[in-house]
Structure formats: C-alpha cells, structure tokens
Amino acid sequence: MRTENKMNTIELFAGVGGFRVGLEKANPDMFKVVWGNQWEPSKKAQDAFACYTSNFIEGIHSNEDITKVSDESFKNLDAKLVVGGFPCQDYSVARSLSGEKGIQGKKGVLFWEIKRVIEATSAKYVLLENVDRLLKSPASQRGRDFAVMLATFRDLGYKVEWRVINAAEYGQAQRRRRVFIFATRNDSGFSKELESYEAEDILFEKGFFSPAFPVKHEVIKNRKLIGKLPEDIVEISDTFSALFHNSGYMEDGDFYSIHTEPVFEKPVLLKEILQPEETVPEKFYLSETAIEKFSFLRGAKKIERTSADGHKYIYSEGGMSPIDDLDKPGRTMLTSEGTTNRSSHVVEVDGKRRFLTPLECERLNGFPDNWTNTMSDRMRYFCMGNALVVGLIERMGKRIEQLEHKYMDEIPLQEKLFLNN
Template sequence: MTKFDATPQLPPNGLTVAELFAGGGLMAVGLKSAGYDLVWANDFDKNAVKAYRHNLGDHIVHGDITALDIDSIPDVDVIAGGPPCQDYSVAGTGAGESGERGKLVWAYLRIIETKRPKAFIFENVKGLIMKKHRPTFDSLLERFAAIGYTVSWRPINAWDYGVAQKRERVFIVGIREDLGFTFEFPEPSAEYYRTQVLRDVIGDLPEPSEYYYRHPRNYDRRAVYSIDEVAPTVRTVNRPMPDGYKPHPEDAHVTVEIAKHNPQPLSEKALEYPHRDPRHLQKHRPPTEDEPSPTLPAVLHKGVPYGLFYPPNHVQTQATTVKPHQRLSNQRGYVADMDGPGRTVNTCRLDHAEIHPQQPRRFTVRECLRIQSVPDWYVLPDDLSLSAQYRIVGNGVASRVAYLLGVTLAEQLRTTTESSAIGERLISDDSGREAV
C-alpha cells in the first residue's frame, strides 16, 4: 500500500509563484505538485505560518499584508491566493467589502497591479458571486481589467474534479493582456466527475477501536498500522497498549505511519445534538463512507455539528418516526447498507428523520486533510492546538483543485509563449528591463 496522494509530483515547470493569504499551504501543496517553484508566501495567522514552514519551507513571511512593503515581494510568474472569506460567506458575517477581512480583496488587487505577474489565481467563497455581494465581485473584475488583465472566472465544486467533498468556491484566473490569450478552465473528466466518496480517500485508514473512546489518553497522535490481506492491525507509537492486547502475528510486516489520525471523543451532549431536533439532522446529517463529505468549514474546530462522520460497518435497521424536539439518543433509525444506495433525507416533514443506531464520530485531522485532497506527506506540527489544526484545514483550498488549475495554467502559458523554456520570464518591467 502507498500513502494517499491526490496530487502526484510533476517535474519542475520553470514557473515561480508567490502566494498571498497562504494559510497552512494547502493551495501551495497543489501548485508545488504541479511543478511550480514556491518562492514567497504570506499570512497573518502565526499558527498557519508555522504549519506552512513545517511542510513547505521558510520562504513564508508572517505579518499583515496591508502593512507589507509590496516592493519586498519578489518578481514572480504567478501570484495565487484567496483573501479571507468570512465577510462574504453565507455562514459568515455578511459584512462584505465593508468588513475588515472583506477589504482585503482590494489589497490583493493592489499587489497584482504593482507586481504585474503574467498570471494570477484568485480564490474565494461562492457567496462572493451571490446577489448580496455581486456588486463587489463585478467591481473587482472591472478593476482587474482596468489594470491590464484578461480575466476568466468559474464557480468550482471540488467534487467535480476528483475530491471527495462538496466544496464550492469561485476562482478567478487573470492573464496579463500583453500575453494575448484568455485562460480556459479545465473541464472535469468522466473518471473523476462526482465519483469520489469518503471510502476512496479514508477507507484504508484504521477505524479507532472502542478502547480509544474509553481511554483516549493511552493513544498517541500517530497511528501505525500493518497492511495484510485481511485487515489493518492498529497499534500506537510509544504508548502503553490496552490490557490483554495481543499483537497481530503479522505486525512485523510492512508498517505505514499515518500522522494526525487520532479521533477526538465527543461528549454525550455533543453526540445528541444532531438528533435533538429532526431539523438539525436534516441539515447536518453526518455522511457515510459511500458519500462525499459536506464542505469542511473554517469553523470545523468548533466541533458538533461540523465534521461528524458515520463510521463504517453500519447495520441497517427500521426507520423511526419522531416528533420535533424529541430526544433520539436511545432511538434507532435507518441507515443504508455500505454497498447500497442511501435513502432520501426528507426535507419537507419535520415529524420524520432518518437516524443511525450508532453514534457518529468526528473526522480526525488526517481524515480532514485527505478529504481536502492533501497528500499524507503533509503533517501539521504537534505543538499546534487541535482547534488550530482543524481551522487550518477548514480554511484551505482543496489541493487537487489547485493542482489541476496550476497544470492547466502552465500548459496554456507554454503554448502561448511558443517557447521550449516554459519558465521564460515575460514580466513587464517598468524600471527599464525589456520583456522577453
């Protein structure tokens, strides 16, 4: 078995990239895998900067982008990144460009105007193109055109591109006008269009044992398991094993180390939340392995109802009819067989909901990373709080989407420049250097 990697490393393409609002580097992971040279990055969150440095290098600068000397940003071929989205998110403040974070879209534009890369990739929440914030979006497109960029934009659902998550984000790709072409977004392939489900990305990870939920402190932050033809054998690193534990006879076989795959036990109150009111269950029903994940939000660290997941090996039982606000912690409900289709969740009636006889559990950090299509070589530092780790993952760009956009952009730049050297610099130089 090989470790999970939805963004296989391509050879260097000769293009350099700087990333604004880089977060923990989930977008950078995709661009790096696509062959780009990451030369500079910035973020305001010290925990995100620590995660970025731990995985991608020391070229990230910690600080407020609005206070940064733009001239200190190196000349690059591509500038990428997405300003904080909370002020434009449907679930966020709704403040839009008047919010402190909402204003940062204009800081992004000023940097593009000053540095004049040959291309940029801008990412944000789908709320930016909804009715309330559409004037800001349209104004942003007009401003990009005014400073000399031909822009293309598209709302992208990550599930359409081989990510096991229904994550919708809007992307703008701008091409400097002197290059003479308009970026064309990659189309989803039949192989990956809405085919990936949780089983595909987390199905090979060991399921936490019942012992863990009773004695979580006996487990380390890393799970090490053996791979054989029957099932993985779960054991831990440098921690005492449960009383009576007997190692599998094949434990000496090849072991694979998976970081950040420790489940987080939930309180009784938290477990009961989705079942307390059928409306909660309809809105926040945890997915099974046969479905893609709902969007992992920036507030994933807050726990229930975010990031809940029904573990495998469910038992099909008879559905139960309940009344609004009836507590269902001891009730049994229906869940489809793992290899069959799930029943429709009724959104019209409040007196019926499909529930599960077993309590859901929370996604582990590693599972969240895989759902975001982040390779297993990416590991969050141990000294980050659990809430910080979840926040970094929830705020990130799905790495595979960034990878595919990066590959497509590099190919179109190479074709348009008609050069054998894909990284040939075409940045306009106001200081007297000639553009190649």
C-alpha cells in the same frame, strides 16, 4: 531575478499552503513560490504560519501584516503568477476627498492588497479563490462587490474568467463549492488568443477552466447575463448590480455570464478517506450524551425565539441524517469541524459513532497525511475548514503549464530548453 527554469509565484493569505501544495503536485520543477504570506491578526500563536514554515523550505516566508509590506518588496520578486484565497469582504469604493489619490477602497479590505501586488509585479497570471457568495454580495446590491473586482482587473489590464467549482463533481472527496478567478494580462499569448473567440466558446471549451473542468455545452435554464461595466468604478460601487452566474468571462469591461453544469466525475467517497479504525484515538468517539446532542442538533426543529427588540418569531430548521453517508463524498468542512455542532461530520464505523480525525480532514482537502500536526487538534480542524481542495489547484497548475508550453515565444530561451526536456 526569476529563478532559472521556474515560474516565480507569490502566495497571498497562504494559510497552511494549499495553493503551493497543489502547484507543486502539478509540477514541482516549474512552480517556485518565492514569497508566501500568512498572518493572523490579533493572535499570538501563528499556527498556520508555523505549519507553513515546517513544510516548506524555499522562498521567503512572511508572517507580517501585508499592508505594511512595501511595494519594492514585491517588485524585486519578478513574479509571473500571483495566487491566494482571500476573505469575502465589502469592496465598496469612493473617490478621495482631495481627488489627489483617485479611488479609495475601504481600509482593511485585503483585495486591495492583491491589487497592489499585481500593480507592483505586473504578473502574467493571477489565480484567486473565494466563497461563491462573492458573486452575489452584498445582499442589498447584488453583484456589486464582484463587479468592483472585475473593473479593478480591467483597469489593471487583465482579462478575467471565473467558475464556481464543486470539488466533489470533479473527482474530489468533499462537496466544497468555491469560486475561482483566473486573470491573464492583456499582452499575454493566451489573452490574445481569447480575443479571437466568442465568449460562450471560451466558457464551454477554449478558456482557462473548461479543459481542466469540462462542462456541458449548453446554457442551463437559459440563465445568461450580458453587459458592460461602467467606466467609473465609483459608479459601480454606488449603483451597479447584476446577477452573475457560476461561469463568466470579462474583457475590456464587457462581461458574459452563464449557468453551466459540470461533466460529472466519480468522486472519492467518505469511506475511502477514513483511517483504519484501530488507529483512531478514543477521544474522537462520541459519548452517549454527545450522540443525544447531535440527534437534537441535526433533527428538524421549530423554536420560538425573541429578538432584541422583543419581537417573537419561530426559528425553523430542516432535519438531516444523524450520521454522514460513507458512500458519498464529505460535506463542506467548516472551521467548527470536530466540535459538537450541526455542521461537524459524524461517521459510524463498526457500530460506533465518532468525529472525523484531523488526519481525515486533511484527506478531505487532499493534503498529505499529518500536514498540520504542528498544532493542536482544534487548530488542525480550524485550518482545514479554511483550506481549499488542493486537487483542484493541481489541475489548474497543469493548465497554466499547458499555456506556458503553448506560448513559448514569450519564454526566455533557457526556460524553453527546460520545458522541452
């Protein structure tokens, strides 16, 4: 049964709970994560799950292989919203040899678990996050994987809107670019409203994303793609390719994709998320040896290398500043943050160079301070490199709340009374 006055939510591949943090920031009285799953295969220490359980009390916390969770477990949750960040994998599909099971996806691909959860719950809304290369993968058949996903939502009875969002362009502290996918069930009030608009109007103004993340009302460089997905998902997997742009909409297999530019908002700067220097432990400061190493790693270079078959080639790499600009938002944080490699942030304060601290990395993603202090520094960096920017999810949560207010005819009476108070 749905918990009174709450939107029951399932959080898949939860990590340290970024979606939940953002939704609860949007409205802690509305969003209720009733089931959250986080499981790291082949690892004895489940650091992310331990962090999740230490920060959240309510709901079922699942630390198990999601492929082993029964459909009945999901059906009993009465979930209205499914959220999750999932790996960019190979989404190719094939027809089963016997034909009895219809279409089969590759084993171990977690998107098929998302599909299973949606089938079991008939959730009204689905909100997913992935790396933006998803729109172009695989390299040998551009757009195939995303088209398979779109066709899957079509077959499940959903409309889909997507947007690539750079967090720093919407007031956040990190230049982190990710694709967000919002699906709404065809019989929902919002879905029915979308049917009355042109696709371009949906992407510029009327859809899910633009009210929260405004864009310029123009198709940039006339980059536009209009098409229809084949009915047979195996045909999509075998032969379909398309160059999807950073914004798009799909309804009944018809898709419309354009390149949009954001209405830029002033970001949080790197210097604004630094903790007071006197509170930074000495271990985060760079030695002279490390400074020299970074100078090489971040400098321009051309190196002769030999491939496995003996072929010699020149590996070249452009240069970058030896220190990060404190008057800009942070660069995209990777799981290797805090180690001596080219991608780690290096800041210089009072003439001394250092790594960002784990607490500062939490701030780059918008988490509360010391959210991940249940684990080692190395794992804190790793989890933040995997996490999303929670400020974006907060905005999306507020957008979902707006839709629930707008279509109150779909909401039970007791929930209407709650939303109006």
